[in-house]
Amino acid sequence: MSVTRYSIVSLLVQKPGEIISFQHKIPAYLKRCTGFKISLVSFLDPQYLNCELGRLSASFNSLKEEAITTSLKHEELGSQDFQELDVQLHPGQIISGVYVDTMLCEDFKSYRVNLYLRCTDKEGQTQNQ
Amino acid sequence: MKNHKFQQIRVRVTDFGESVRINAQTDKQYAKIRGIYVSLPDELLLSGALLGLRVNNQEVFEDAHEIKLITSGHQVAPNKKFFFFEEHLEAGGSAIEGKFTDGGHEALSESPSKLELMRARKAESGYLYEAKIYLWLTNE
16 A cells, blocks of 8 residues: 655745745655645744745756746635645655745845645656657 | 544744744544645744655655645635645655754734734744644545
8 A cells, every 4th residue: 555655855944035935855755746735834924814925946856947936925714635746755855945035125024935745655657758 | 443643743933933833643543645735824824834754764745845835724625625646655653754943023013913913823822823734645
């Protein structure tokens, strides 16, 4: 039976317009990444509800393709669903990417963002070329 | 014999932002952990609350895993509230270890009366609130 694990990239945004680059190693026993979700961990003032807070893009050891491009919105009743992804992982795969704060407000308060990578130890089917 | 049990693990939080270690053991009479549900006394407490979970020393959730991703609110039907584990997670007396982290009082500052109530409870009983973690154990 396959195992599903959530690998978390946690980012702390400390100033408006901040650009945070990250590299994150996925445990070697995980073979495939099947989904991702970006989530606002910190509490933010309700005045920012429905505003875009930032944008994130990430790739899996390849600068040719950005597997993840998404934006973070401050929502009260946001969906907890993961966006689909189907990426085969190499042992000890590194995901690298950038988060850019787009809030750019004067009364900025630092906040934490989590990127969840839903991964499985089950090999995916090889796609026909 | 019954095939299902909802085992409760109670976590008492004594301060905002506090991390509480969890140590428990699943009921020996059940074979599998089917799902998990975390109940907090107020939905505002979900903001920033984290839960790390290990079963028999095997990491299921990292310490930075947000509780809001594995629980549901009052609007969800009782029999749909649980987060299901797709894999076979052994129960049968498994060691449960974890870390519950409170999300701080910022969300509650939106509702000063609730914040005040919690502080009054702490003055009375020594803790702010109790989080309840339910493990759905089954033999099926």
